[in-house]
Amino acid sequence: MFETATATLDWLGVIVFTITGALVASRKQMDFVGFAMLGTATGIGGGTLRDLLLGSPVFWTQRPAYLLACLVVSCAVFFVAHIPQSRYRALIRLDALGLALFAVAGAEKAIQAGASGAVAVVMGVVTATFGGVIRDLLGGDSPVILSREIYASAAGAGAVAYVSLAALGAPRELALGSGFLVALLLRAVSLRRGWTLPRYRPRSRLPYN
Amino acid sequence: MFETATATLDWLGVIVFTITGALVASRKQMDFVGFAMLGTATGIGGGTLRDLLLGSPVFWTQRPAYLLACLVVSCAVFFVAHIPQSRYRALIRLDALGLALFAVAGAEKAIQAGASGAVAVVMGVVTATFGGVIRDLLGGDSPVILSREIYASAAGAGAVAYVSLAALGAPRELALGSGFLVALLLRAVSLRRGWTLPRYRPRSRLPYN
Amino acid sequence: MFETATATLDWLGVIVFTITGALVASRKQMDFVGFAMLGTATGIGGGTLRDLLLGSPVFWTQRPAYLLACLVVSCAVFFVAHIPQSRYRALIRLDALGLALFAVAGAEKAIQAGASGAVAVVMGVVTATFGGVIRDLLGGDSPVILSREIYASAAGAGAVAYVSLAALGAPRELALGSGFLVALLLRAVSLRRGWTLPRYRPRSRLPYN
Structure with missing residues (x-):
C-alpha cells in the first residue's frame, strides 16, 4: 500500500509534466520528435536530477515503462492538443498539479533514501521545478521558476x-496528502489572486549598482 | 577486438565533436582558453551525461588521455581553422559524423551496463546530442537539436x-556499422534534401493559445 | 588539521559564492525565495557538479548545514545588500575570491578521491566556475566564463x-595557499589591468564563414 502511494504520485507527476512539455511543443509547432523530446525531458527531468543528487539509480533507467509512457502521452498530445479551449490555461493548471505531486514525491523519495529533513525539502523543490525549467529553456520561454x-x-x-x-x-498517506494539498492550494490560490512575495527594494541613491 | 571497436567509436566521436566545438570558438573569435573549454565540453559532454544517467563512472575521469586529446585537438584547431574554405560547412559535416558515431557508441555502452533496449536508445540519443547542445548554448547559437x-x-x-x-x-561489428550508417546517411541526406518531419498544426480559431 | 584546511576552503567558497548569487538577486529585485534559490544554487553548484563527475556523494546531501548556511547568508544579503557603495563591484571581487577558493578546494577533493592530476585540474576549474555559470544563466546575465x-x-x-x-x-598548506594565491592574484591583476588572452583571428577573405 505504501509503495503504491509513492509510485502512484510519481507516475501521475511524470504523466502530467509530460503533457505540459508536449503542450509547449504544440504551441511552438514542433514536429513529432520535438513533442517526444520536450514531453519526455519535462516528465522525467525533475526526478532525474533528484536521483543524481541523491546518488540513487535514475528511476527510468530501472523501469523503461516510464519512457514508453512519456512517448505515448506526447504522441497523444500531438493529436488532441487542439481540443482544450486554451492550451495555455491547460498548461498552467497541469503544471500546478505536477508541481504539487512532485513536491511530495521528491521529498518522500529523499526520506526513503535516508536523507535528512532539510535535504528532503530541497529534493522536493528540485523534483517539482526542474522538469519545468528544462521545458521552458528548451521551449524558449522565460522559466516560470524565475517569475514573480x-x-x-x-x-x-x-x-x-x-x-x-x-x-x-x-x-504516511495523511502526510503525503496534506503536503500535496498545501502545495496545490498555495499555487492555485496565488495564481488566481495574483499573490506575490515582497521583492527586494534598493535603498541606494543610484538607480542601478 | 570487440573492446577495440567500441573504444574506437568513442575516441573518434570525442575527437570529431571537439573539433566542432573548437570551430565554433573560432567563429566566435574566442581566446585559447575558450577553444579548450568549448572543444572539451563538446567532445566529452554527451558521454558524460550518459555515464551520469547510467550510474557508471564518468569515462574521462578514469582515462585522462581523453582530456589531453581534447586539449591537443582544440589547440590544433586554433592554428588551422582558417584552412577549410567554409568553417560552417566543415562544422555541420563533422557534427553529422560525431552524431552517428556517438548514437551507436552511447547505445552500446548502455547495453554493456545492463540497460534495456529502450534505455539504450535514449542513451544513444543523449550521447549523440548533448555535446552539441552544450556547444550551441555556450557559443550563443540556437541549439541545432531544436531546429526543424x-x-x-x-x-x-x-x-x-x-x-x-x-x-x-x-x-557486433555488423550491428555497430549498420547503426552508424543509418544515422549518418539519414542525417546527411536530410541535410542535403532539406527533409523535415511534419509539424504540429494548430486547429483552433485563435492564432495562439 | 589537514581535514580542517580543506573544509575551511570549502565553507568559505560556499559562503562567498552564495553572497554573489544573492547580490545578483538584489540587482534583479527578486523576492526572498529568489534570493534563497539563486544564492544556494550559486553557492553549492560548483561543488555539486564536481561531486557528480567524481562519483562522490554530493557534499551537501551529507551535511545539511551547508544548505542552512546558504539560506541564512541569502537572507542576510536581502537586508544588507544596500550597504556596499557598489553592489556590482562587491560582486566581482567576491566572485574572484570564491573562484580562487574553489579552484584549490575542487582540485584537492579530486586528489583525495583518487583522481589523476589532469582530472584534478579540470575539477578545480569546474568547481570554481560552475556556480557562477548557474548564477549568470538564472540571473539573465551573459556568463562571465565566456567573457574575454x-x-x-x-x-x-x-x-x-x-x-x-x-x-x-x-x-599541503603550502600547496593549497600557493594555488589559492596564484588564482586570486591572476584574476585580480587581470581585472585591474584589463588583461586578456590573444584571440583567434580569422585569416580567410570572407568576413564570416
Whole structure:
C-alpha cells in the first residue's frame, strides 16, 4: 500500500509534466520528435536530477515503462492538443498539479533514501521545478521558476508540510496528502489572486549598482 | 577486438565533436582558453551525461588521455581553422559524423551496463546530442537539436537499428556499422534534401493559445 | 588539521559564492525565495557538479548545514545588500575570491578521491566556475566564463599550481595557499589591468564563414 502511494504520485507527476512539455511543443509547432523530446525531458527531468543528487539509480533507467509512457502521452498530445479551449490555461493548471505531486514525491523519495529533513525539502523543490525549467529553456520561454509568482515556494511549503507531518509520526498517506494539498492550494490560490512575495527594494541613491 | 571497436567509436566521436566545438570558438573569435573549454565540453559532454544517467563512472575521469586529446585537438584547431574554405560547412559535416558515431557508441555502452533496449536508445540519443547542445548554448547559437531538421531522429534511428540488430543476434561489428550508417546517411541526406518531419498544426480559431 | 584546511576552503567558497548569487538577486529585485534559490544554487553548484563527475556523494546531501548556511547568508544579503557603495563591484571581487577558493578546494577533493592530476585540474576549474555559470544563466546575465577576461584560466592556473606543488611533495598548506594565491592574484591583476588572452583571428577573405 505504501509503495503504491509513492509510485502512484510519481507516475501521475511524470504523466502530467509530460503533457505540459508536449503542450509547449504544440504551441511552438514542433514536429513529432520535438513533442517526444520536450514531453519526455519535462516528465522525467525533475526526478532525474533528484536521483543524481541523491546518488540513487535514475528511476527510468530501472523501469523503461516510464519512457514508453512519456512517448505515448506526447504522441497523444500531438493529436488532441487542439481540443482544450486554451492550451495555455491547460498548461498552467497541469503544471500546478505536477508541481504539487512532485513536491511530495521528491521529498518522500529523499526520506526513503535516508536523507535528512532539510535535504528532503530541497529534493522536493528540485523534483517539482526542474522538469519545468528544462521545458521552458528548451521551449524558449522565460522559466516560470524565475517569475514573480509563488511557484518554488509552493513546492517548498508542500515539502515542508509533508516532512514535518512525517517527522511528527503522522500516517504516511495523511502526510503525503496534506503536503500535496498545501502545495496545490498555495499555487492555485496565488495564481488566481495574483499573490506575490515582497521583492527586494534598493535603498541606494543610484538607480542601478 | 570487440573492446577495440567500441573504444574506437568513442575516441573518434570525442575527437570529431571537439573539433566542432573548437570551430565554433573560432567563429566566435574566442581566446585559447575558450577553444579548450568549448572543444572539451563538446567532445566529452554527451558521454558524460550518459555515464551520469547510467550510474557508471564518468569515462574521462578514469582515462585522462581523453582530456589531453581534447586539449591537443582544440589547440590544433586554433592554428588551422582558417584552412577549410567554409568553417560552417566543415562544422555541420563533422557534427553529422560525431552524431552517428556517438548514437551507436552511447547505445552500446548502455547495453554493456545492463540497460534495456529502450534505455539504450535514449542513451544513444543523449550521447549523440548533448555535446552539441552544450556547444550551441555556450557559443550563443540556437541549439541545432531544436531546429526543424532531422537531427535527434537520425541519432534515434541509428540507435534503434543497432539495438535491434544486436537483439536479433547479429555480429557486433555488423550491428555497430549498420547503426552508424543509418544515422549518418539519414542525417546527411536530410541535410542535403532539406527533409523535415511534419509539424504540429494548430486547429483552433485563435492564432495562439 | 589537514581535514580542517580543506573544509575551511570549502565553507568559505560556499559562503562567498552564495553572497554573489544573492547580490545578483538584489540587482534583479527578486523576492526572498529568489534570493534563497539563486544564492544556494550559486553557492553549492560548483561543488555539486564536481561531486557528480567524481562519483562522490554530493557534499551537501551529507551535511545539511551547508544548505542552512546558504539560506541564512541569502537572507542576510536581502537586508544588507544596500550597504556596499557598489553592489556590482562587491560582486566581482567576491566572485574572484570564491573562484580562487574553489579552484584549490575542487582540485584537492579530486586528489583525495583518487583522481589523476589532469582530472584534478579540470575539477578545480569546474568547481570554481560552475556556480557562477548557474548564477549568470538564472540571473539573465551573459556568463562571465565566456567573457574575454582571464577567468577560467585563473582558476586553471591556481589548480595547476596546487596539483604540481602537491605532486612535488610540498606541505599541503603550502600547496593549497600557493594555488589559492596564484588564482586570486591572476584574476585580480587581470581585472585591474584589463588583461586578456590573444584571440583567434580569422585569416580567410570572407568576413564570416
